[in-house]
Amino acid sequence: MKENQDFLKILDLNKVHTSVFERKFMYLSDVIDPIYRDYVIRLERAGYTLDLDVLRPKHQVENFLALTKIIVSYLNHVLKTPQKGNIIISMNTAGDTLADIRPISNFITIKDDSTIITVEQREQYAILGAKVKSRLGFGTTIQIPITEPYDKL
Known part of the structure; x- marks a missing residue:
């Protein structure tokens, strides 16, 4: 149970905002930046480089808890692998x-160009809403949808 709640320590829950429609959200920079600061040095010591390419840091994210949980659990998995x-x-x-109406x-x-994850791990990420591709020789790609609070007209 403790391991499942570790990702909450990274987020500053005081930065949770409420939209006009009473929906909770965080800005993307408030989610990604603490994760980056917490993991960049640990990953470098393990032989990895961690880069960010987030062009819209003030993008509103409603599913910030699932997003954080997926990223943190993946980075923790990477730290345990020898690659x-x-x-x-x-x-x-x-x-x-036209086929996708979501x-x-x-x-x-x-x-990630080197780490491979198991089918069980892929299923855990899929339960949280992520799409995962992981192949030997190609590494792993995890795609996490961002849900917005829909305040825009």
């Missing part, structure tokens, strides 16, 4: 396709 490599956390916008338009993507 060395590069990890990039970036924000991407989904392309407009309102999700932005994603956080974690790209």
Whole structure:
């Protein structure tokens, strides 16, 4: 149980805002920056480089708890593996396709060029809403949808 709550220590829950429609959200920078500060040195000591490519730091994120849990649990997994490599956390916008009618338009993507995760771990991330690709020789890509509080007209 303690391990499941470790990710909450990283977030400053005083930075949770309430939207016009009474929905809770955090700004993306308030989620990503503390994770980066907490893990960059530990990952460098383990032989990894951690890069951020988040162009919209003031983007509103409603699913900040799931987002934080996925990123933190993945980085903790990486610290336990003997491989060395590069990890990039970036924000991407989904392309407009006719087949996908979901309102999700932005994603956080974690790209790791060396770590492979098991099927059980992929299922745990999928339960939290992430899409995972992990192949030997290609590494792991985790795509986490960003839910917004829909205050925009």
